[in-house]
Amino acid sequence: GQSLEQPSEVTAVEGAIVQINCTYQTSGFYGLSWYQQHDGGAPTFLSYNALDGLEETGRFSSFLSRSDSYGYLLLQELQMKDSASYFCAVRDTNRDDKIIFGKGTRLHILP
């Protein structure tokens, strides 16, 4: 079954902050990754958390808590170009190190 759960859609206003959550049910993994995908495009890598805590890259930050089996992607100062789908992913040591993706969160940004 699906090991990664994330909301299917999130809506936010331009200039605001939005958080996209990801919960997972695997006990063995090499950290949590995030990807962005625009309509008609390919997924592109955004961030990776190997350890607990917050990683910041410009307007985007990502957080991991292994004890809570939880992570999130935080997008600040939202721009219209951030309208896209966002996927969390893990390399699952319980599945022969296969990379497993969540179903994705569609982010809608209102002007």
Added chain:
Amino acid sequence: DAGITQSPRHKVTETGTPVTLRCHQTENHRYMYWYRQDPGHGLRLIHYSYGVKDTDKGEVSDGYSVSRSKTEDFLLTLESATSSQTSVYFCATGGQGADNEQFFGPGTRLTVL
């Protein structure tokens, strides 16, 4: 970019015909993957390769086969295409580095009538 190309980019075919999709990379990455993407399902792993002639199944491998005779090329074959295999197919490389970053090709949109 990791220099990943996919061919063809679009294909329409009929049920029962064989189809081969090609992925070519120029970065000498050891690992290569084939995913399919469908609405509501995200990215699902079909097959992957961890070296020349070394391949393994993903979560949705039924009806698909792969081959990797050279480091740079990874082929996905639908032996007898069905309408349920209508999808967007992405090839990817990497995923085994310190940050698990994968690099994706532009995708192939396949329609099986």
